[in-house]
Amino acid sequence: MALTLSQRSAHYTASPIRELLKLTDQPGMISLAGGLPAPESFPVQALRAACIDVLDTQAQGALQYGPSEGIAPLREWVAAQLRAQGVAAQADEVLITSGSQQGLDLVGRVLIDPGSTVLVERPTYLGALQAFAPYGPCFADLDDDAQGALPTLNAPAHRDARMVYLQPNFRNPTGQTLTAARRAQWAQALRGRPIALVEDNPYGDLWFDGPPPVPLAAQLPGQSILLGTFSKMLSPGLRLGYVHAPPEVIAKLTLARQAADLQTSSLTQRLVLKVLEGGLLDAQLPRIRALYRSQRDAMLAALERHMPSCVRWETPQGGMFIWLSLPEGADATALLPLALQRKVVYVPGTAFYAAGTAPRNTLRLSYATATPEQIDTAIAHLGDVFSQNQTHPHHDPSVLAA
Amino acid sequence: MALTLSQRSAHYTASPIRELLKLTDQPGMISLAGGLPAPESFPVQALRAACIDVLDTQAQGALQYGPSEGIAPLREWVAAQLRAQGVAAQADEVLITSGSQQGLDLVGRVLIDPGSTVLVERPTYLGALQAFAPYGPCFADLDDDAQGALPTLNAPAHRDARMVYLQPNFRNPTGQTLTAARRAQWAQALRGRPIALVEDNPYGDLWFDGPPPVPLAAQLPGQSILLGTFSKMLSPGLRLGYVHAPPEVIAKLTLARQAADLQTSSLTQRLVLKVLEGGLLDAQLPRIRALYRSQRDAMLAALERHMPSCVRWETPQGGMFIWLSLPEGADATALLPLALQRKVVYVPGTAFYAAGTAPRNTLRLSYATATPEQIDTAIAHLGDVFSQNQTHPHHDPSVLAA
Numbered sequence: 001m002a003l004t005l006s007q008r009s010a011h012y013t014a015s016p017i018r019e020l021l022k023l024t025d026q027p028g029m030i031s032l033a034g035g036l037p038a039p040e041s042f043p044v045q046a047l048r049a050a051c052i053d054v055l056d057t058q059a060q061g062a063l064q065y066g067p068s069e070g071i072a073p074l075r076e077w078v079a080a081q082l083r084a085q086g087v088a089a090q091a092d093e094v095l096i097t098s099g100s101q102q103g104l105d106l107v108g109r110v111l112i113d114p115g116s117t118v119l120v121e122r123p124t125y126l127g128a129l130q131a132f133a134p135y136g137p138c139f140a141d142l143d144d145d146a147q148g149a150l151p152t153l154n155a156p157a158h159r160d161a162r163m164v165y166l167q168p169n170f171r172n173p174t175g176q177t178l179t180a181a182r183r184a185q186w187a188q189a190l191r192g193r194p195i196a197l198v199e200d201n202p203y204g205d206l207w208f209d210g211p212p213p214v215p216l217a218a219q220l221p222g223q224s225i226l227l228g229t230f231s232k233m234l235s236p237g238l239r240l241g242y243v244h245a246p247p248e249v250i251a252k253l254t255l256a257r258q259a260a261d262l263q264t265s266s267l268t269q270r271l272v273l274k275v276l277e278g279g280l281l282d283a284q285l286p287r288i289r290a291l292y293r294s295q296r297d298a299m300l301a302a303l304e305r306h307m308p309s310c311v312r313w314e315t316p317q318g319g320m321f322i323w324l325s326l327p328e329g330a331d332a333t334a335l336l337p338l339a340l341q342r343k344v345v346y347v348p349g350t351a352f353y354a355a356g357t358a359p360r361n362t363l364r365l366s367y368a369t370a371t372p373e374q375i376d377t378a379i380a381h382l383g384d385v386f387s388q389n390q391t392h393p394h395h396d397p398s399v400l401a402a
Numbered sequence: 403m404a405l406t407l408s409q410r411s412a413h414y415t416a417s418p419i420r421e422l423l424k425l426t427d428q429p430g431m432i433s434l435a436g437g438l439p440a441p442e443s444f445p446v447q448a449l450r451a452a453c454i455d456v457l458d459t460q461a462q463g464a465l466q467y468g469p470s471e472g473i474a475p476l477r478e479w480v481a482a483q484l485r486a487q488g489v490a491a492q493a494d495e496v497l498i499t500s501g502s503q504q505g506l507d508l509v510g511r512v513l514i515d516p517g518s519t520v521l522v523e524r525p526t527y528l529g530a531l532q533a534f535a536p537y538g539p540c541f542a543d544l545d546d547d548a549q550g551a552l553p554t555l556n557a558p559a560h561r562d563a564r565m566v567y568l569q570p571n572f573r574n575p576t577g578q579t580l581t582a583a584r585r586a587q588w589a590q591a592l593r594g595r596p597i598a599l600v601e602d603n604p605y606g607d608l609w610f611d612g613p614p615p616v617p618l619a620a621q622l623p624g625q626s627i628l629l630g631t632f633s634k635m636l637s638p639g640l641r642l643g644y645v646h647a648p649p650e651v652i653a654k655l656t657l658a659r660q661a662a663d664l665q666t667s668s669l670t671q672r673l674v675l676k677v678l679e680g681g682l683l684d685a686q687l688p689r690i691r692a693l694y695r696s697q698r699d700a701m702l703a704a705l706e707r708h709m710p711s712c713v714r715w716e717t718p719q720g721g722m723f724i725w726l727s728l729p730e731g732a733d734a735t736a737l738l739p740l741a742l743q744r745k746v747v748y749v750p751g752t753a754f755y756a757a758g759t760a761p762r763n764t765l766r767l768s769y770a771t772a773t774p775e776q777i778d779t780a781i782a783h784l785g786d787v788f789s790q791n792q793t794h795p796h797h798d799p800s801v802l803a804a
Contacts, residue, residue, distance in 0.1 A: 003598045003625065004564060005654060006537070009512045012657035036467055044461040051453040059446040063637035065438055098500060098641075102663035109536065110411045130661040134511065135408070162406055196405045223405065235465035237668030239500075252407060255414035259532045260662065261504035265670055266639030 011134040016351045017126060023345050030378040032365045033345045035172060035320050038295070041288045042235050043280055050274035054267065062267040068258040069250075070096025070242070071266070074273045078228070078242045086218035087226065089244050095253050098264045100202055100229040100241040104131035106260070107163075107198055107225055107243070110252045112137045116162035121149045123352030123362070125172045128165055128200065137162070139354035148178035151189035163196040163225075169204040169212040170319025173352045173364035177317055180213035187219035196249075197224045203319035205233050205285055208293040212318065222246050230272055232320075233285060238268050292320065298372035299365065299379065306376075306383030308390060320368040323349070325361060326386060332363040335389055342381035413536040418753045419528060425747055432780040434767045435747045437574065437722050440697075443690045444637050445682055452676035456669065464669040470660040471652075472498025472644070473668070476675045480630070480644045488620035489628065491646050497655050500666045502604055502631040502643040506533035508662070509565075509600055509627055509645070512654045514539045518564040523551045525754030525764070527574045530567055530602065539564070541756035550580035553591035565598040565627075571606040571614040572721025575754045575766040579719055582615035589621035598651075599626045607635050607687055609720035610695040624648050632674055634722075635687060640670050694722065700774035701767065701781065708778075708785030710792060722770035725751070727763060728788060734765040737791055744783035 017033065024031035054062050061071075069075065075094040082089035097103045104127065112118065114136030120128070122141035129139070140157050142149040142164075149166060153159055166186075168178035178186075190197055199216050217224035229241035243253060257263070299322055303313060310327040326332060333348040349362030367375060419435065426433035456464050463473075471477065477496040484491035499505045506529065514520065516538030522530070524543035531541070542559050544551040544566075551568060555561055568588075570580035580588075592599055601618050619626035631643035645655060659665075701724055705715060712729040728734060735750040751764030769777060 002596065003513070003648070003651060004596050005651075006511065006513055006515045006518070008515070008537075009654045009658070012512070012654055012661060014657060015660060034467075039462045039466060042461060042465040044457055044465070047465070048454065048457040048461075051457065052450065055446055055450040055453065059444060059450075060441045061639075063444040063446070063449070063639040064441060065436075065638045098663045098667075101661075105662045109408065110414070111405070111408055113408045113410070116408070127664075134658070134661060135410075194404065194406050235669075236467045237463075237465040239663065239665065239667045246405070249405060249407075252411045252414055255416060256411070256536070258417060259414060259503075259536060260507045261500045261641065262529075263641065265500075265641045265667060267637075268667055268670070 008134050015126065015130060017347055020345055020347060023340065026343075028343045029345060030343060030370055030374045031345050032367070032370060032375070032378055033347050034369060035366055036369045037232055037236055038291055038369055041291055043275060043284055046275045046278065046280045047235070047271060050271045050278070054270045054274055058270060062270045064266060066263055066266040066269070068263045069254050070094070070264060071269045071273065074269050077273065077276055078244070082215075082217075082226070082244055086214045087244065088218075088221055093244055093247055093250050095243045095245070095250055095257065096264050096269060097241045097243055097257070098261070099231060099236070099239040100200065100227050101127055101131060102257075102260075103227040103241055103243040104128050104200070106253045106256050107227075108132040108135045109256045110249065111163050111196055113162070117157050117160055119158060119161045119164040120354045121166060121171065122354070122356070123173055123349060124165065124354055125167055125200065126351050129354055132165075141353075141355045147182040148176060149182075151182075151186045153189055153193075161195050163198050164190065165198045165200065166216070167200045167202070168216060169201055170206065170316055170321070172203070172319070173321050173347070173349065174323040175314060175316030175319055175321045177212050183213055183216050184219065186216055190220060190223060198227070199224055200227045202227075202229045202232055204228075206289060206292055206320070207318035208289060208296065209317060217244065225249060233281060233288060234272065234275070238272065240264065240268055240272050292368060295367040295370070295372060295375060296322070298375045299367040302376045302379035306380045308383065308387045310390065311386055320366050322365045322367065324363050324365060326363070327390065328361060330386070330390070331360040333360065335385055338385045338389065339382055342385060344378040344381045346382070410536050417528065417532060419749055422747055422749060425742065428745075430745045431747060432745060432772055432776045433747050434769070434772060434777070434780055435749050436771060437768055438771045439634055439638055440693055440770055443693055445677060445686055448677045448680065448682050449637070449673060452673045452680070456672045456676055460672060464672045466668060468665055468668040468671070470665045471656050472496070472666060473671045473675065476671050479675065479678055480646070484617075484619075484628070484646055488616045489646065490620070490623055495646055495649055495652050497645045497647070497652055497659065498666050498671060499643045499645055499659070500663070501633060501638070501641040502602065502629050503529055503533060504659075504662075505629040505643055505645040506530050506602070508655045508658050509629075510534040510537045511658045512651065513565050513598055515564070519559050519562055521560060521563045521566040522756045523568060523573065524756070524758070525575055525751060525760075526567065526756055527569055527602065528753050531756055534567075543755075543757045549584040550578060551584075553584075553588045555591055555595075563597050565600050566592065567600045567602065568618070569602045569604075570618060571603055572608065572718055572723070574605070574721070575723050575749070575751065576725040577716060577718030577721055577723045579614050585615055585618050586621065588618060592622060592625060597625075600629070601626055602629045604629075604631045604634055605721035608691060608694055608722070610691060610698065611719060614720065619646065627651060635683060635690060636674060636677065640674065642666065642670055642674050694770060697769040697772070697774060697777060698724070700777045701769040704778045704781035708782045710785065710789045712792065713788055722768050724767045724769065726765050726767060728765070729792065730763060732788070732791070733762040735762065737787055740787045740791065741784060744787060746780040746783045748784070
């Protein structure tokens with residue numbers, strides 16, 4: 001006797017990335033697959049001191065139920081940080097979330113009806129597709145050029161869109177950044193239309209040479225929903241993020257959040273507030289930027305050294321990812337088992353396409369977790385695999401079964 | 403220009419309890435409204451020691467991403483605890499959640515289609531109604547008698563139900579416990595039907611004279627979804643709970659959870675595991691039981707002392723709540739402003755009814771948070787209010803506006 005599951009539950013399918021991550025536990029495996037922050041970036045001592053302080057001085061608040069919106073001083077800290085970036089944010093327009101993924105889910109709950117059009121970059125963040133899909137949207141890809149996604153909203157589906165989802169800074173998976181000029185065009189195209197701009201910014205603080213352009217939210221007040229996270233600058237295991245949105249949207253997101261899981265851990269909020277108020281980021285952010293920059297440089301150097309000339313990539317100016325394009329006809333999914341035999345794992349690009357036909361010849365490499373030495377070793381192996389299989393884009397099935 | 407929100411977002415409305423809780427911040431207010439655990443029950447020193455230990459010995463795991471299912475040893479701890487209660491539970495049938503409320507939301511996602519019948523007790527837990535409602539079920543009330551809800555599934559709506567939602571132990575809001583005999587009848591009635599039993603057990607550990615009967619899940623393997631929480635025995639602010647379900651349901655719940663917010667805080671899971679492995683509950687549970695028992699006794703004594711004879715209640719054998727019935731024709735919602743004038747807040751019973759017409763003359767009192775002295779003072783005030791308004795069940799509107 002089987003229980004009857006909801007039709008929605010058919011949307012809940014295994015993430016190819018989370019499945020791949022299970023392989024990374026194998027001894028000797030070098031993972032270029034996950035977007036896991038480097039463990040050496042975690043501010044362990046600062047969090048330890050904050051833990052002790054919070055439990056010594058405010059244990060009752062830290063262990064009791066709290067407001068669904070999040071604690072007031074943390075909301076104020078987020079609002080002040082957004083104001084410093086040019087966004088006219090008030091604390092009561094901020095909802096504290098259990099990571100950005102929860103922000104995406106709540107946005108999906110509150111904005112998407114079955115059949116609503118959601119415009120996305122091509123390729124786009126897999127986690128957003130997973131968060132939105134159960135609410136039944138029609139995804140429509142945006143065209144793009146070297147400056148990023150194009151704000152051409154002339155197709156009927158585009159005109160009726162419920163929202164545009166963008167990662168303007170060091171986008172996952174391509175590493176691309178939307179130029180300031182393109183942001184201005186987007187703001188102009190959207191202004192006055194009943195289309196929400198959902199601006200997802202997990203990587204904006206991880207810039208290398210200089211900060212990315214001002215958030216789009218600064219130019220679209222009352223129409224923008226901005227998502228941020230403490231996962232990349234502090235720790236992803238703490239699960240802390242935030243959403244900034246117009247008051248009437250925040251009110252609905254907060255009520256949806258109450259139904260979903262009441263609130264984010266009171267202890268976690270106070271811990272993080274404590275390290276933020278202690279000024280940790282002043283030292284932490286330059287340290288992380290330097291770390292990821294050196295790992296990006298190691299990966300770029302290794303790619304130059306080991307990749308056959310037919311493989312192409314762009315240089316990301318921040319974030320965690322480099323997007324590789326193999327020659328036309330190559331199949332990054334079919335080549336993955338060969339990479340795994342060499343103890344290297346990456347994510348095939350097909351996972352990141354919402355609509356249309358996904359090209360088979362792309363893949364995402366993360367330089368966030370592996371050391372420069374591991375990166376060089378892994379890229380050398382991948383260079384071998386891609387070189388040896390240039391003329392056999394369609395794999396031998398016996399290899400995949402190995 | 404307003405953004406277009408989803409039709410679903412109309413289901414997200416303010417919880418009357420959360421709105422009432424805002425009043426409890428007023429100076430001098432005694433709250434009998436919330437189900438907030440007593441702050442003196444929080445094991446602050448044990449959590450402080452666990453924090454230090456975890457960050458000293460396993461910081462990398464505690465601050466990094468982890469599995470969506472939860473960390474393996476915590477899942478095993480939960481499974482062992484359930485086995486000790488007679489449920490044939492394996493660790494891989496356990497999903498760690500960010501509190502029981504998240505378990506309810508995930509169950510709603512995976513089981514409820516628009517129009518699915520969900521059978522509930524009358525009255526039932528408000529948080530479950532809020533979690534399920536956005537998925538569009540038709541709620542149907544169960545009839546009951548002195549032993550609890552009746553397993554009469556003869557109406558067409560009942561036969562086609564997707565699930566039965568029960569709180570068998572010290573139910574919120576009535577404090578009632580389903581007898582062992584009634585549990586056996588439920589198991590027999592459900593066995594072999596494609597109806598999930600959702601057994602929500604936040605209060606089972608908070609018994610006073612002896613443990614409640616064996617969980618229904620023990621008699622309905624493969625068909626039961628059992629929800630538990632660490633909120634009442636350790637701390638609600640940590641947001642930690644769990645779901646036990648058949649493997650195919652756990653798989654879907656886990657994928658839904660991945661889309662919703664990836665995972666529960668890695669740090670929180672390790673903290674709680676550390677205090678559990680240290681044997682904290684052996685001392686903590688008897689302490690909490692004694693605390694709530696003394697507060698229940700204080701409330702029962704105060705009710706005997708101060709309530710007019712026409713007010714009725716039952717004696718709960720555990721949990722946090724006493725359910726009051728005023729005379730027919732009285733209106734607990736209309737009387738609330740009079741109670742607030744006397745600096746006492748409670749929850750009118752109408753909030754807890756899913757379907758049908760809610761009686762206006764019931765209310766929920768919590769003895770979990772206030773001290774025995776505060777309880778006596780508050781009940782004395784309520785006794786005054788209910789006595790003075792016995793003959794005026796329909797309030798004077800000018801009073802409500804005050």
